[in-house]
Structure formats: C-alpha cells, structure tokens
Amino acid sequence: MVNKSLEKLLVDGKEIKVVATHGSIIDEKYTTEAMKIASFMINKLGLSFGNVEFKILDNEEFAEKVALYGTPLPTWEAGQEKIIQENNMKYRQGVLYEMVGHKFYDPIGKEEYTAVYINQNDTYDEIISVMAHVYGHLHIEYNNRLAKSINSNSNKHAYYRDRYREMESRLDIKTIEKMYDYSQTLSGLIDMFPDFHKSKKNDYYSKEETYPEEDIYDVYKFTLENVRFNPWEKELLEIVYDINQLMKGARIKIMHEGFATFVEDKYAEEVAKYDIGTAFKMRKGILQVADVLSPAQLPYYLGFRLFKDIEKRWDEGRHGILYDLLSEEEKRFYMKKENKGLSEILEITKSYTDWEFIFSYADLNFFKSLVKEIEEKTNMMIDNLYGGKYPEYIIDMIKAANAAKLDPNILRFQLLLETENYGPMVYVPKGSFKGDKLTLRQDLSFLKRYIGKLSDEERESFEEQASQVFSLDNKYTVASLKRLSKMWKVPVELQTMSADGDPLTIESDGFKVSKSKDGEGPKLDD
Amino acid sequence: MTSELGDAEDKYRRKIDEEDDLILTSTDIRDINDGNTVIKTIPVKINPTISYSGMGGNGDGEGDGDDGDGDGEEGGGNAGKGGNGDNSKVKVGVDKRRLKQMMENWGLSFSKPGKKDKKLYRLLTAENGVDENQEKTIEAMLDRQMATGYFEKNGFKVDVRDEDMRYNFIEEKLIPNLSATFIIMRDVSGSMDTYGEFSATIAGLIEFWLRQKYEDTVKIRYLAHTNEAFEFDPRKKEDFYKLIASGGTSFEPAYKLVMDMMDGSAYNSMSPYKERIDYESEDVFLLHITDGENADDNGSLYNTLKKLFPRLTKAFYLQVGSNSDGFYKMIKAADGEKVNEVKSGNDVSYGNVKKVLDALLN
Numbered sequence: 085m086v087n088k089s090l091e092k093l094l095v096d097g098k099e100i101k102v103v104a105t106h107g108s109i110i111d112e113k114y115t116t117e118a119m120k121i122a123s124f125m126i127n128k129l130g131l132s133f134g135n136v137e138f139k140i141l142d143n144e145e146f147a148e149k150v151a152l153y154g155t156p157l158p159t160w161e162a163g164q165e166k167i168i169q170e171n172n173m174k175y176r177q178g179v180l181y182e183m184v185g186h187k188f189y190d191p192i193g194k195e196e197y198t199a200v201y202i203n204q205n206d207t208y209d210e211i212i213s214v215m216a217h218v219y220g221h222l223h224i225e226y227n228n229r230l231a232k233s234i235n236s237n238s239n240k241h242a243y244y245r246d247r248y249r250e251m252e253s254r255l256d257i258k259t260i261e262k263m264y265d266y267s268q269t270l271s272g273l274i275d276m277f278p279d280f281h282k283s284k285k286n287d288y289y290s291k292e293e294t295y296p297e298e299d300i301y302d303v304y305k306f307t308l309e310n311v312r313f314n315p316w317e318k319e320l321l322e323i324v325y326d327i328n329q330l331m332k333g334a335r336i337k338i339m340h341e342g343f344a345t346f347v348e349d350k351y352a353e354e355v356a357k358y359d360i361g362t363a364f365k366m367r368k369g370i371l372q373v374a375d376v377l378s379p380a381q382l383p384y385y386l387g388f389r390l391f392k393d394i395e396k397r398w399d400e401g402r403h404g405i406l407y408d409l410l411s412e413e414e415k416r417f418y419m420k421k422e423n424k425g426l427s428e429i430l431e432i433t434k435s436y437t438d439w440e441f442i443f444s445y446a447d448l449n450f451f452k453s454l455v456k457e458i459e460e461k462t463n464m465m466i467d468n469l470y471g472g473k474y475p476e477y478i479i480d481m482i483k484a485a486n487a488a489k490l491d492p493n494i495l496r497f498q499l500l501l502e503t504e505n506y507g508p509m510v511y512v513p514k515g516s517f518k519g520d521k522l523t524l525r526q527d528l529s530f531l532k533r534y535i536g537k538l539s540d541e542e543r544e545s546f547e548e549q550a551s552q553v554f555s556l557d558n559k560y561t562v563a564s565l566k567r568l569s570k571m572w573k574v575p576v577e578l579q580t581m582s583a584d585g586d587p588l589t590i591e592s593d594g595f596k597v598s599k600s601k602d603g604e605g606p607k608l609d610d
Numbered sequence: 611m612t613s614e615l616g617d618a619e620d621k622y623r624r625k626i627d628e629e630d631d632l633i634l635t636s637t638d639i640r641d642i643n644d645g646n647t648v649i650k651t652i653p654v655k656i657n658p659t660i661s662y663s664g665m666g667g668n669g670d671g672e673g674d675g676d677d678g679d680g681d682g683e684e685g686g687g688n689a690g691k692g693g694n695g696d697n698s699k700v701k702v703g704v705d706k707r708r709l710k711q712m713m714e715n716w717g718l719s720f721s722k723p724g725k726k727d728k729k730l731y732r733l734l735t736a737e738n739g740v741d742e743n744q745e746k747t748i749e750a751m752l753d754r755q756m757a758t759g760y761f762e763k764n765g766f767k768v769d770v771r772d773e774d775m776r777y778n779f780i781e782e783k784l785i786p787n788l789s790a791t792f793i794i795m796r797d798v799s800g801s802m803d804t805y806g807e808f809s810a811t812i813a814g815l816i817e818f819w820l821r822q823k824y825e826d827t828v829k830i831r832y833l834a835h836t837n838e839a840f841e842f843d844p845r846k847k848e849d850f851y852k853l854i855a856s857g858g859t860s861f862e863p864a865y866k867l868v869m870d871m872m873d874g875s876a877y878n879s880m881s882p883y884k885e886r887i888d889y890e891s892e893d894v895f896l897l898h899i900t901d902g903e904n905a906d907d908n909g910s911l912y913n914t915l916k917k918l919f920p921r922l923t924k925a926f927y928l929q930v931g932s933n934s935d936g937f938y939k940m941i942k943a944a945d946g947e948k949v950n951e952v953k954s955g956n957d958v959s960y961g962n963v964k965k966v967l968d969a970l971l972n
Contacts, residue, residue, distance in 0.1 A: 148613065148614065148615050151615060151618075152614055152615060158614075158615050158616040158617065158618040158621075159618060159621060160618065160621040160622040160624075160625045160655075161622075161655075161657070162615055162618040163615065163617075163618035163619035163620070163621055163622030163623070164622045164654065164655060164700060166615060166618065166619060167619060167622065167700055167701075167702065168654070168698065168700050171700070171701045175701070242614070245614065249616070257621070261621070261625075265657050268657035268659075269657050269658055269659055271659065272659025272660055272661065273659075273660065507659065507660075507661060507662070508660055508661060508662055510660055524660075552663070553662060553663070554662055554663075555662070555663045556660060556661070556662065556663065557663055558661065558662075558663040559658075560658040560659060560660070560661045561658075561660045561661060563658035564658045564659055564660045564661075565660070567658070578660065583663060
C-alpha cells in the first residue's frame with residue numbers, strides 16, 4: 085500500500101520486504117526511502133539480503149538494544165553497558181548511528197526479518213546514509229561464510245533470558261552472578277580460529293594413553309566437558325558459550341565496516357546526480373568516520389580505502405601476474421578497461437576474512453600510498469599544534485621523527501598481526517591433563533610467519549617488542565587463573581613469558597599465585 | 611515498551627555499592643542534600659580474562675586495545691558494537707533516591723521512628739454519639755428521601771427519623787513527628803585540623819539520613835566550640851568544617867549553649883537566625899564531633915548532660931583520633947540509651963564510613 089509506485093524488490097527472484105517503523109507505526113517517509121535505497125543496492129550494485137525492518141528508536145531504547153546485543157542476559161554487565169551507551173548518547177560522545185541486530189521471526193507475516201536499529205535523533209541525511217550503510221552490513225551478514233556460520237537469533241536469546249530469570253528466581257542472584265562472571269572469564273578462551281591450528285592427532289593404532297588426545301584450543305568447551313558442574317551451572321555455561329560465539333564476528337570487522345562504507349559512498353554518488361546538498365552531507369559523514377586516524381576507526385578507514393583501491397585496480401585491469409611483470413614506467417601508462425571492480429569486491433565479501441582480505445589484496449603499493457597519506461595528515465596536525473610556537477627547524481625535526489616511524493612494511497605487518505590476534509591464543513597441550521592439574525600454554529606460533537620476513541636487526545627489535553606486548557604476566561591473567569582454578573577445583577598453570585622474553589609459569593590454586601621461571605614458555609613453533 | 615533488560619541496571623548499581631566503587635566526597639554529599647544530582651565517573655568493570663600485558667589488559671572479546679599503530683595515538687576503544695576500551699569510564703548520576711538506595715545497601719535502616727509522636731485530629735461523622743451534627747443529619751435525611759422516592763411524591767419536607775441522625779466523631783491519630791532539628795556540634799580546636807573531610811562526610815550522611823526520615827523538614831544548626839562556644843552562620847556552611855580556632859578545648863560551654871538555645875536565653879551566635887529549639891514538639895538530634903581532648907572533667911558538665919539528654923531524641927558522639935576516652939565514658943554514663951557513640955580514626959574510606967554510620971544510626 086505504501087510503495088505502490090515502486091517496483092517490487094527482487095533478490096534472486098524472491099521478493100523481499102523493507103519497512104521502517106516507529107514503535108508499532110510504519111513510518112511511510114523512511115519506508116519509501118529505504119525501498120529506494122534497497123532498489124539501488126540490489127539492482128545497481130548487485131547486493132543481496134533478506135527482509136529488513138528499520139526500527140527508529142529513542143536514546144534509551146537504542147542503548148538497551150546495544151547492551152542486549154553484546155550481553156543478551158539481564159546481568160550487571162548489561163546494565164553497565166546500557167548506562168555507558170546512554171551516557172554516550174546524552175553527552176554526544178561516540179554516538180552510534182545504527183546497529184544491525186539479530187534476525188527475528190515475524191509470526192504474522194510468517195517471515196524472517198533482520199532488525200536494524202536507528203537512533204531517532206539522527207538527521208534526515210544521517211538516516212539516509214545509515215540505511216545505505218546498513219545494506220552493506222546486511223549483504224555480508226547474508227553472504228559471508230563466517231558471518232553465516234555464527235547464526236544468531238533473537239528468539240533464542242529471549243529464551244536464554246527467560247532461563248536466566250528462572251534461575252535467579254530459584255537460586256540466589258549472587259550465586260548466579262558469580263557463575264556468570266566465571267563464564268565470562270572463560271569466554272576469553274573460546275577458539276576464534278579453528279581453521280588455523282594444525283591438528284596433531286594420535287595415530288589410530290597407537291596404544292599410548294593420552295588426554296587430551298590433541299591440542300585443545302577451545303578451553304571453554306574442554307571445561308564444559310571435563311568439569312562436573314551442577315545442572316544449572318552447566319546450563320548457564322552453555323548459554324554463555326553459545327552467546328559468545330558472536331565474538332567470532334570480529335574476524336570480519338574490517339571487511340564489514342569497509343564494505344558498508346563503500347556502498348554508502350556509492351549511494352552518495354548516486355544521490356549527487358539529483359540532490360547535491362544531501363550527497364554533500366552524506367560524503368561529509370563518510371569522511372567523518374572513514375577518514376579519521378584512530379584505532380577505533382581503523383576498520384572503517386582501512387576497509388574503505390582498500391575496497392576503493394580494489395575497485396580502481398580491477399576496473400582498470402591493473403592486477404594479475406602479467407601486470408606485475410611490467411616495469412614501473414609501463415605500469416603508469418597501463419590501462420585496460422575491464423570494469424570488474426564491483427564483481428571482484430562481491431566475490432571477496434562472500435568467503436574472505438580480514439586476514440585473507442588484507443593479505444591477498446593490500447599490497448605494498450597500497451600501504452605506501454597509505455603511509456604517504458598518514459604522513460601528510462600528521463604533518464598538518466603538527467603544523468596546527470606547534471606552528472608559530474617553535475622555530476621552523478624544530479617542527480621539521482618533529483615531522484622527520486614521525487615519518488621515520490612510518491614504514492609501509494611494518495604497517496602492513498602490524499595490521500595483519502591484529503587481524504589474527506584479538507586476544508591471547510591459549511591451549512591445553514596434548515597429553516597434559518592427568519586429573520590433578522590443568523596446564524594451559526600460550527600459542528605464539530603465528531609470529532613465525534612474520535619473523536621469517538624480517539632482517540636480523542629488525543627481528544631482534546621485534547622479538548623485544550613482542551615479549552613486551554605478548555607477555556601474559558598481568559593482574560587480569562592472574563585473576564582469571566584464580567577463577568579458572570576455583571572452577572576446575574585443581575591448580576591451574578599457564579605457560580607464558582615474562583616481559584623480558586624469558587619463559588614464565590604462573591600457577592594458581594584458587595587462592596595463592598606463584599610464578600616460576602621454569603617451564604617451556606609459549607609455543608613458538610608449529 | 612517492556613524492558614528486556616529488566617533490572618539489569620539495578621544489579622549493576624548494587625554491584626557498585628557492594629564493591630564501593632562510588633566514592634562520594636563531603637562536597638558531593640552536601641550537593642545531594644541540597645537536592646542536586648552529582649555526576650560521578652567510575653571505571654568500567656570488566657570480568658578478567660587471560661590477556662596481553664601490552665594491550666591495555668582488556669581482553670574482553672570484542673574490545674581490543676590496539677597497540678602501536680604507527681601514528682602515535684594512544685590505543686583503546688572500539689566504536690563498533692558493544693566493545694569498550696579499558697580507559698573508558700562510566701558516568702553515574704547520584705541523587706537523593708540513589709543515595710538512599712546506597713545507604714540501604716550498606717545495611718542502614720530509614721524506618722526507625724522518632725521519639726515524639728504528633729497528635730492529629732480529624733472530624734468525622736458517625737451514626738452514634740453525643741454531639742449532633744445537624745448539617746450531616748439533613749443530608750442523610752435527603753439521601754433517604756431521594757432513595758425511597760418520598761421526595762418525588764411529597765417534595766421537600768423536614769422529616770428527620772432516628773436512622774438519619776448523625777453525630778460528630780473526633781478521630782485521634784498519632785503520627786510520627788515530621789520535623790526535626792539537627793545540631794552539628796564540632797570541636798574546632800587546633801588538634802581537629804586534619805579531620806575536616808571525615809567529619810563533613812559523616813555529618814553530611816547523617817543529615818541525609820535525617821532528611822529522608824523527616825521528609826526534608828530538618829533544620830540544621832551548626833555549633834562550633836573550643837573553650838568557648840558559638841553558633842555558626844548556616845549561610846557559610848561550606849566553611850564550617852574548615853573552621854579552626856585557637857584556644858583550649860572544653861565541652862561544657864558547648865552543651866550549655868545547646869541548653870540556652872532550647873531555653874531561649876541569650877547565647878553567643880554568628881548566625882542571623884536566632885530561633886529557639888522547640889524540643890517539646892519536635893525531635894532534636896545532636897552530633898558531637900571531637901577528638902576527645904577535654905580540659906574540664908568536673909561534675910557540672912555531668913549535670914548539664916543529665917539535664918540536656920532527656921530533651922534530645924538521639925545524640926551521636928563521634929570521637930575521631932585516639933585521645934583518652936574519659937568523656938566517652940561520661941556521656942555513656944549520663945544516658946546510655948540516648949547516645950550512640952563511636953571512636954574512629956581519620957579514615958575516609960568507605961569501609962570505615964560504613965562502620966561509623968552503622969554504629970551511630972543502627
């Protein structure tokens with residue numbers, strides 16, 4: 085009824101529904117806009133996704149949805165998250181414009197929708213931008229292999245909430261909270277990279293009795309299987325385990341944000357054809373998030389730039405082995421109109437993760453231009469900060485010192501490192517568990533890949549840096565070990581290294597903590 | 611909209627209270643007593659996970675402290691869904707309601723009634739009695755006539771029957787007294803120099819406690835003493851706890867001054883308001899903060915206390931520092947039931963504050 089004037093939205097021959105709601109009322113203005121944008125995304129860019137409901141919410145509702153996304157159980161952590169989000173919106177710091185929620189099932193229309201939350205305090209241009217941006221996210225949610233495997237569902241979470249409340253009503257809240265806190269500590273030990281580890285299984289005919297039979301990277305699951313819990317404890321742990329599978333989504337963060345910003349930018353180009361004012365504001369918004377050099381904005385910044393770069397290279401045919409063989413001179417004048425940029429990008433979004441994405445597409449040239457850009461920006465910042473206050477040659481010295489720190493090689497390497505390293509990788513070594521002590525060992529074998537490519541001098545300084553960064557000797561680890569030991573009811577030891585790079589073993593029996601220099605230290609070799 | 615989070619926020623607040631993250635200074639407490647909301651910033655609570663030392667120590671799933679990203683900016687934070695850097699803080703507003711909740715979580719009760727009850731009279735009507743109420747009787751007669759259809763047939767006609775008779779009935783109800791005076795008596799001798807913040811915190815919280823009990827009709831009187839006593843100007847209450855005067859310390863003038871305030875006699879005052887404390891109709895609370903160093907220890911002080919204490923609802927004696935407890939014992943002997951006394955160090959930490967309040971108020 086609302087959108088008779090518009091064509092039906094067909095994705096792979098199947099009609100999809102797009103609707104914007106304000107409470108229980110359909111917002112006709114934004115529904116029309118959302119349909120228009122969806123039509124552009126599907127027909128011009130070739131995106132595909134399912135039914136969408138844009139829910140326009142006020143600050144408090146929005147904060148609640150954000151809190152529920154990360155921590156779906158009604159715990160103190162969710163309460164804290166809600167207060168943080170609400171304050172952020174109230175004081176306009178780090179405002180969230182949108183959030184893609186879980187899929188939910190509409191019992192009346194008998195269809196599955198994805199909920200997208202939009203803040204009602206956003207302006208018209210922001211909402212248009214946000215909608216365009218969200219379709220990018222939805223495309224990845226519906227098409228990426230990893231995103232599909234995470235499989236989140238709001239109805240499931242509602243059920244978990246009910247179970248949690250029931251536990252609270254039957255047992256003491258403090259008891260439940262304690263167990264919940266323990267489970268959150270365990271959540272750091274979920275295996276994020278099941279595809280990375282080389283499995284070393286026992287020979288089938290071997291009579292050797294070892295437990296575990298192979299290196300166990302999912303310590304959470306190992307705990308669930310080997311510790312005798314009360315039924316309710318076990319259920320709570322399983323619930324939290326299931327919820328925290330969402331963390332795996334961090335592996336496609338750069339692609340997620342990068343692609344969403346990329347399609348948003350594409351739509352801004354389209355809008356510019358008939359409404360230059362709105363397009364200008366949209367562009368400004370994109371630059372605000374994707375042109376800021378801060379760690380928090382890195383996924384937007386890097387992903388967006390990389391997708392733009394890929395589009396250009398594949399449109400102009402500047403890729404492939406033959407192109408690489410050309411000399412610099414030839415490369416500059418090379419031009420072969422292929423227009424394959426978009427299709428290449430859609431291919432990437434289907435199956436890649438961030439690591440693969442950066443590893444295969446961000447070459448040295450890309451990082452060189454990135455470094456140049458960062459240098460220019462930092463110089464501008466230095467000029468703003470010190471210009472006029474200090475003599476020229478001092479400012480030049482600061483600039484030179486900053487530029488020296490920027491090396492395209494190192495930048496690339498740091499980024500790759502970050503994309504496969506969201507937290508420490510810890511495993512239970514094969515054959516280490518005999519019932520009286522749980523042994524955990526840090527795995528740093530992924531560093532080997534990078535060390536091989538460095539010169540001796542660089543390698544030394546890298547190892548020095550790495551031991552400072554990757555050492556696990558801190559109060560959080562100690563507190564976690566205490567909790568783990570209380571849960572396992574046996575001492576727990578962790579083999580890691582000290583900040584100087586020496587092997588270090590931290591052991592806790594739940595109350596006391598001891599540190600010793602023996603032990604093998606972290607695993608460095610496959 | 612039904613809340614899916616339910617009481618998650620309350621659970622978080624309870625956790626803050628239990629772990630004493632929210633520390634209110636005496637200034638905050640004064641602001642809350644004045645009816646303002648104080649915004650406090652407290653660190654984000656995280657469940658510890660095994661985490662890298664070099665990455666800020668927040669290994670909480672999505673939150674990743676990025677380290678060394680080449681451009682020299684400090685790491686921390688994640689603008690995406692849910693995650694927070696380890697530097698982030700939570701802003702929590704504290705108002706009267708919240709402070710009451712906090713104090714209740716500490717185990718303090720607000721429900722204890724005051725000493726004196728007020729009599730409240732209400733005029734009601736009843737069908738039996740001695741004092742006839744003609745107005746109500748006519749009303750009842752008319753009601754009856756209307757209901758039975760008599761009025762429609764005959765029109766208005768005075769026809770009072772026995773069942774129409776109404777009588778005055780005076781209901782007498784005792785309600786807790788809703789106004790109180792809180793006398794804060796502070797030893798301002800040189801040796802009290804370091805106890806200002808602590809005294810202000812305790813006095814502020816007791817004031818808050820009384821304001822909650824008496825629904826904000828609490829009059830505060832500030833009284834300072836060395837070896838002579840005077841009433842302090844309440845308009846300058848900010849400076850009351852910074853007040854230091856030279857001279858010896860003696861308690862008798864101070865307690866004498868309270869007596870004078872109650873009797874309406876002339877007394878030494880810096881305050882423009884010279885209101886008599888009406889101890890007969892309202893509750894009177896007295897808080898005496900001192901380090902216990904008392905010069906006079908004679909019988910006349912004891913007699914003053916003996917006269918004064920029956921007029922008080924409750925006296926709180928807070929002895930900071932570690933001087934002799936001669937007076938501590940005397941005040942106990944004068945009226946054991948009326949006095950709550952505690953000896954405490956100068957520890958502003960919440961553990962101590964809670965202990966002191968628990969001893970004084972419960």
